[in-house]
Amino acid sequence: MSPVIELDALEVRFGDRPILKKLKASLTGRSIGLLGPNGAGKSTLLSTLMGFHKPFSGAARVLGHDVAREARTVRALIGYMPENDAFLASMSGVRFVRLMAELSGLPPKEALERAHEAFFYVGLGEVRYRALGTYSLGMKQAAKLAQAIVHGPKLLFLDEPTNGLDPPARTRMVQLIQEIRGRGDLSLIVSSHLLRDVEECCDQVLILKDGNIAAYCDLEEERRANRRFLELETRGESNGCFVEALDRLGCQTAAGAQGRIKVVMPEGLEVRCLYALAAEQNVQIRRLTHKRDSLEDIFLKAMEAGSGGL
Amino acid sequence: MAVYKKSYRPYEGAYTAAWRRWLAIPRYALEDLRRSRFLNIFYIASFGYPLIAAIVIYLEHNVVALEALRAERVAAIVSIDAGFFMSFLGWQSMLALFLAAFIGPGLVSPDLANGALPLYLARPFSRAEYVAGKASVLVLLMSLMTWVPGLLLFAYEAYLEGRLWSLSHTRIAAGLFFGAWIWIVWLTLLALALSAWVKWKPAAGALLFGVFFVAAGFGEAINRVEDTRWGLLLSAPNVVGTLWEWLFEGAHPTANGGVFFRVDQSAAIPVWMCSAALAAACLMCLYMLGRKIRGAEVAK
Numbered sequence: 001m002s003p004v005i006e007l008d009a010l011e012v013r014f015g016d017r018p019i020l021k022k023l024k025a026s027l028t029g030r031s032i033g034l035l036g037p038n039g040a041g042k043s044t045l046l047s048t049l050m051g052f053h054k055p056f057s058g059a060a061r062v063l064g065h066d067v068a069r070e071a072r073t074v075r076a077l078i079g080y081m082p083e084n085d086a087f088l089a090s091m092s093g094v095r096f097v098r099l100m101a102e103l104s105g106l107p108p109k110e111a112l113e114r115a116h117e118a119f120f121y122v123g124l125g126e127v128r129y130r131a132l133g134t135y136s137l138g139m140k141q142a143a144k145l146a147q148a149i150v151h152g153p154k155l156l157f158l159d160e161p162t163n164g165l166d167p168p169a170r171t172r173m174v175q176l177i178q179e180i181r182g183r184g185d186l187s188l189i190v191s192s193h194l195l196r197d198v199e200e201c202c203d204q205v206l207i208l209k210d211g212n213i214a215a216y217c218d219l220e221e222e223r224r225a226n227r228r229f230l231e232l233e234t235r236g237e238s239n240g241c242f243v244e245a246l247d248r249l250g251c252q253t254a255a256g257a258q259g260r261i262k263v264v265m266p267e268g269l270e271v272r273c274l275y276a277l278a279a280e281q282n283v284q285i286r287r288l289t290h291k292r293d294s295l296e297d298i299f300l301k302a303m304e305a306g307s308g309g310l
Numbered sequence: 311m312a313v314y315k316k317s318y319r320p321y322e323g324a325y326t327a328a329w330r331r332w333l334a335i336p337r338y339a340l341e342d343l344r345r346s347r348f349l350n351i352f353y354i355a356s357f358g359y360p361l362i363a364a365i366v367i368y369l370e371h372n373v374v375a376l377e378a379l380r381a382e383r384v385a386a387i388v389s390i391d392a393g394f395f396m397s398f399l400g401w402q403s404m405l406a407l408f409l410a411a412f413i414g415p416g417l418v419s420p421d422l423a424n425g426a427l428p429l430y431l432a433r434p435f436s437r438a439e440y441v442a443g444k445a446s447v448l449v450l451l452m453s454l455m456t457w458v459p460g461l462l463l464f465a466y467e468a469y470l471e472g473r474l475w476s477l478s479h480t481r482i483a484a485g486l487f488f489g490a491w492i493w494i495v496w497l498t499l500l501a502l503a504l505s506a507w508v509k510w511k512p513a514a515g516a517l518l519f520g521v522f523f524v525a526a527g528f529g530e531a532i533n534r535v536e537d538t539r540w541g542l543l544l545s546a547p548n549v550v551g552t553l554w555e556w557l558f559e560g561a562h563p564t565a566n567g568g569v570f571f572r573v574d575q576s577a578a579i580p581v582w583m584c585s586a587a588l589a590a591a592c593l594m595c596l597y598m599l600g601r602k603i604r605g606a607e608v609a610k
Binding site: 043047050052076086089099103117 | 318322324328332338426429430
């Protein structure tokens with residue numbers, strides 16, 4: 001899979017202060033989460049990818065285009081939903097989104113048609129003629145998403161898309177992002193400090209800390225790995241034999257006190273085989289839990305590990 | 311298919327040429343301005359002077375009409391020369407200042423106040439195109455008030471006077487055109503720069519007048535205190551008037567600048583110095599715009 005974003009020793013400085021420090025990564029996911037504490041460099045990275053900041057050294061490429069040399073081409077390929085309020089309060093929603101579409105190069109007629117479609121798509125069809133200044137916070141977020149997708153970008157930058165939303169509005173926004181991701185014809189970069197949002201919307205995550213990459217991991221792989229890690233609580237006379245039998249099946253095991261066993265299953269082995277084996281050994285499996293190494297665990301480990309990854 | 315049934319789909323249609331995308335900005339801005347009744351009335355009223363000037367030119371060449379109106383003496387007083395056209399330009403340029411004070415502050419400041427700049431600049435659209443789009447609104451409206459009717463009046467006078475007059479007065483046509491452009495460019499850049507730095511629209515409008523009138527007063531104060539003439543460089547009417555004089559009449563002016571743009575003949579500033587001062591003011595405005603028109607704020 002060709003990389004969506006390539007960072008080649010990318011360094012960005014504001015004055016003498018380095019903000020992004022020689023970042024090196026190749027992001028290939030369909031939906032990539034950008035995580036990090038405040039001041040980690042998330043917004044600076046997004047701004048640099050859009051050509052708002054010039055790299056001090058190194059390079060960054062978006063969909064194969066260098067952000068410094070081909071900024072215009074890069075910006076034609078992306079849609080951007082900023083974190084803060086960004087609209088013209090006096091303009092009606094549909095007119096504003098139409099203007100944005102025209103600036104992206106759509107002819108006026110197509111721009112108007114697409115603006116209507118985008119508004120219906122984000123659930124604001126009924127209020128599209130109202131002035132943006134009268135919108136609620138949730139509506140403003142949706143309007144920002146509408147202007148980001150109106151010109152049909154290949155890559156969408158969403159900066160804190162659920163910022164300030166109430167639970168129903170957040171759910172709706174997450175559903176929209178998941179729906180866009182599910183279409184498969186555009187990639188997403190979701191910058192958020194809300195781990196749950198990233199967990200629900202992304203399949204890869206890049207964690208920044210102090211301008212360095214603290215971790216880059218594939219959430220789907222993590223989830224797959226977690227599914228193979230089990231904790232069993234057993235009852236029976238022949239626990240030892242059961243552990244030996246598990247080892248013979250290719251499992252890695254660690255027996256604890258009171259019949260507790262940690263098991264890492266090999267590829268291809270199903271959980272039901274463990275039950276069958278337990279029945280053979282006359283052992284009861286009273287509890288079986290999958291290890292849940294959440295994004296929070298990954299994030300905390302990355303923060304503790306510092307730069308250089310997990 | 312009804313629009314509300316449509317889902318998100320990638321765009322696969324044609325794109326407009328990159329060079330003309332910025333034209334969307336003045337188109338939308340002019341649509342907004344058209345809704346202002348005050349602006350419409352003001353703008354129509356601003357063509358009153360050109361209309362009167364056209365009537366004067368007509369009467370000047372129509373003895374029958376002059377006799378009928380018993381205005382022969384008026385015709386003797388008014389002569390259609392460089393002073394006539396410079397006064398026309400001065401009057402229209404003052405109206406252009408009012409127009410810039412009314413429209414200018416609303417061009418950039420709402421985008422900054424509402425954080426809309428990243429949305430413009432995250433598209434295949436440069437900062438220069440953004441400024442050009444905003445500036446074109448003022449340039450278009452002020453051109454229609456100044457050099458366009460000025461050249462039409464010149465053409466009318468040339469038509470009535472004949473080919474020889476137009477050939478011997480080409481400098482007036484050039485003065486109308488370039489003199490108006492000098493004023494338009496400076497005023498546009500100043501209005502945009504103030505709009506970018508002062509988010510409160512009435513304050514930005516007032517500052518525009520301040521630069522025109524207060525700076526002139528400040529320059530006069532410098533002249534008095536320091537017993538010098540260089541304070542006149544702070545006076546936009548004097549600087550622009552000096553340039554107009556040179557454009558209209560060359561090195562030996564007979565008129566004293568245009569109305570509102572009178573030149574202090576007792577302490578004349580060299581033309582090159584006025585040009586340099588105006589260029590410096592324009593560069594300053596461009597610098598101010600460059601500092602504010604950015605996709606992302608940089609906190610150093």
